[in-house]
Amino acid sequence: MRLSRDVAVVGGGMTRFHHRIHAERTSRELFVEAALEAKCSVDNGFDLKDVEALFVGNFSSDAFEGQSHTAALMADWVGITPVAASRIEDACASSGVAVNLAAMAIASGAYDVVMVGGVEKMRGLTTEGVTDTLAMAADAVYEVGAGFTFPGLYAALASAHFAEYGSSWEQLAAIAIKNHHNGSLNPKAHFQREVMDIASSLGERNQMSFGDELEFLRSSLNPYIAYPLRLFDCCPISDGASVLILAAGERVREFTDSPVYIRGIGQASDAMALHDRESLTSLRATRLASDQAYKIAGVQADDIDVADVHDCFTIAELMATEDLGFFPKGEGGRAAVEGRTGLDGEISVNPDGGLKAKGHPVGATGAAMAYEIFKQLRGEAGRHQVAGAEIGLAHNVGASGATVSVQVYGR
Amino acid sequence: MTWEDVSGDGVIRAFTVVHVPLSTMVGSSPYAVAVVKLDDGLSVTGLVLEVDDGDTLSVGARVVAEFVKEGEKTALCFKLV
Numbered sequence: 001m002r003l004s005r006d007v008a009v010v011g012g013g014m015t016r017f018h019h020r021i022h023a024e025r026t027s028r029e030l031f032v033e034a035a036l037e038a039k040c041s042v043d044n045g046f047d048l049k050d051v052e053a054l055f056v057g058n059f060s061s062d063a064f065e066g067q068s069h070t071a072a073l074m075a076d077w078v079g080i081t082p083v084a085a086s087r088i089e090d091a092c093a094s095s096g097v098a099v100n101l102a103a104m105a106i107a108s109g110a111y112d113v114v115m116v117g118g119v120e121k122m123r124g125l126t127t128e129g130v131t132d133t134l135a136m137a138a139d140a141v142y143e144v145g146a147g148f149t150f151p152g153l154y155a156a157l158a159s160a161h162f163a164e165y166g167s168s169w170e171q172l173a174a175i176a177i178k179n180h181h182n183g184s185l186n187p188k189a190h191f192q193r194e195v196m197d198i199a200s201s202l203g204e205r206n207q208m209s210f211g212d213e214l215e216f217l218r219s220s221l222n223p224y225i226a227y228p229l230r231l232f233d234c235c236p237i238s239d240g241a242s243v244l245i246l247a248a249g250e251r252v253r254e255f256t257d258s259p260v261y262i263r264g265i266g267q268a269s270d271a272m273a274l275h276d277r278e279s280l281t282s283l284r285a286t287r288l289a290s291d292q293a294y295k296i297a298g299v300q301a302d303d304i305d306v307a308d309v310h311d312c313f314t315i316a317e318l319m320a321t322e323d324l325g326f327f328p329k330g331e332g333g334r335a336a337v338e339g340r341t342g343l344d345g346e347i348s349v350n351p352d353g354g355l356k357a358k359g360h361p362v363g364a365t366g367a368a369m370a371y372e373i374f375k376q377l378r379g380e381a382g383r384h385q386v387a388g389a390e391i392g393l394a395h396n397v398g399a400s401g402a403t404v405s406v407q408v409y410g411r
Numbered sequence: 412m413t414w415e416d417v418s419g420d421g422v423i424r425a426f427t428v429v430h431v432p433l434s435t436m437v438g439s440s441p442y443a444v445a446v447v448k449l450d451d452g453l454s455v456t457g458l459v460l461e462v463d464d465g466d467t468l469s470v471g472a473r474v475v476a477e478f479v480k481e482g483e484k485t486a487l488c489f490k491l492v
Contacts, residue, residue, distance in 0.1 A: 145486075227464075
C-alpha cells in the first residue's frame with residue numbers, strides 16, 4: 001500500500017470526554033461541538049463549504065441511542081449536506097479506520113478536503129447495558145456465549161502475558177498511575193486527577209488511608225472487574241466526539257502554514273475469537289498495521305517521539321508498546337515502571353492520559369488520538385506537551401485486536 | 412466446514428474471573444472463563460466450573476470438558492483436573 005498524494009491535518013477539535021457534563025446531550029450535539037472547534041482551529045480560516053466528504057467513526061449509536069444512519073445525521077447537523085457522508089463501524093477502531101479511509105480518499109485524488117471524526121454517546125445506558133453492548137464487538141457465539149465480557153478478554157490476554165513473560169499486575173498499575181498523571185494535565189480528559197489524589201478522597205470517605213498508590217490500588221476500593229484487571233486497569237465509560245479536517249498537499253497552504261502530514265497508514269485484521277489466534281501475548285494486527293505505516297512513512301519504531309496507543313485496559317498499553325516495536329517483547333511492563341514511557345521519557349506514550357484517563361467514547365477514540373498528535377506536533381498540547389515532538393503515531397484497536405489501524409504523522 | 416470428534420482434555424492458555432458480568436450472567440458472578448487448548452490441537456472458550464477466585468487458576472493447568480444443560484441450551488464448560 002502507498003499514499004499517492006500528500007495528505008495533511010489542517011484542523012482538529014474534540015469535546016471533553018466525560019459522562020456527567022454531557023448527560024443532557026445527544027451524539028449530534030457532541031459532534032457539532034467538535035466540528036466547530038475543528039473549523040475554528042484552521043489557522044487561515046475555514047469555510048465549511050470547502051468540505052467535500054465526511055467520514056464518521058461510530059460503534060453503536062443504534063444500541064446506545066436508538067439512532068442509526070449516523071453519518072448523514074452528522075452531515076445534516078454540521079450543515080455540510082449534500083456532501084458524501086459515510087459511517088465506519090470497526091468497534092473501538094471505528095474512527096482510526098475512518099482517518100485512514102479519509103486519507104486514502106484524498107490520496108486517491110477523489111477529494112481535496114475531507115472532514116473525518118468519531119462520536120459515541122454511551123452513558124444513556126446503564127453499566128450493565130454498556131457491558132452488553134461492548135460485548136457485541138467480540139464473537140457473539142463463541143466468546144460472549146461462553147461468558148466473556150469485554151474486560152474479560154483483555155484480562156485473559158493479561159493472564160497469558162504474565163505467564164509467558166513474568167510481567168505483573170504491579171507493572172499494569174504503573175501504566176494507570178502514569179496515565180492518570182498525564183490526564184491531570186489535560187483539560188479534555190475525563191479524569192483529571194492523580195491516582196494518589198483519588199486515593200486520598202475515596203479513602204477519607206471510607207475511613208481508610210493509603211501510604212502510596214499501590215496500597216490503594218490493592219485495596220477493596222479498587223475491586224476486580226475481570227481478574228487480574230481491577231477498576232483502575234479499565235478505561236471509563238465516556239461520551240464525546242472528535243473531528244479533523246484533512247486536505248490534499250497541494251491545497252494545504254490555503255489553510256495553514258503549520259500542517260501535520262499523515263506520512264503513513266496501516267490497517268490489519270485478525271481472528272475475531274482469542275482462541276483462534278496463534279499468540280495471546282501479542283496483537284498480530286498491531287504488528288502488521290504498524291509495519292505497513294512505518295514502511296510508507298519511511299521511519300522506524302525508534303524514530304517515534306510521541307504515541308497515542310490504545311489502552312482500553314492497562315494490559316493493552318503494555319502489549320502495544322511491545323507490538324509497535326518501542327520495546328522488545330516482554331519488556332513493555334518494565335519500561336513503564338522505569339518511566340521510559342512518561343511525558344519526558346524516551347518515547348512518550350499517551351501524553352493526553354490515554355483511554356484510561358482521557359476516556360474512551362468508543363467511536364470517537366481513533367480521531368481523538370489523531371487530534372492529540374496534531375496538537376503535539378504543532379507544539380500546542382499545553383501542559384502535557386512533549387518537548388520537541390517531531391514524529392507521532394496513533395494506534396487504534398477494535399475490540400480485542402481483530403481490527404487495528406495505525407497512522408504515522410510528521411511535520 | 413465439517414464436524415470432527417475431539418477429546419475433551421486440554422490446558423488453559425488464558426483465563427479470567429469475571430466480576431462484572433453480562434446481563435445474562437447476573438447472579439452467577441464471579442465466574443471463570445478460559446481459552447483452552449485441547450490435546451487435539453484445537454482451541455475453544457468455555458466456563459471453568461466451580462472456580463470463583465482467579466488465584467486458584469493458572470495458565471497451563473489441565474482441564475476436562477463437561478457439557479452443562481441449561482433449558483434448551485447445552486454449554487461447553489470445563490473442570491480443573
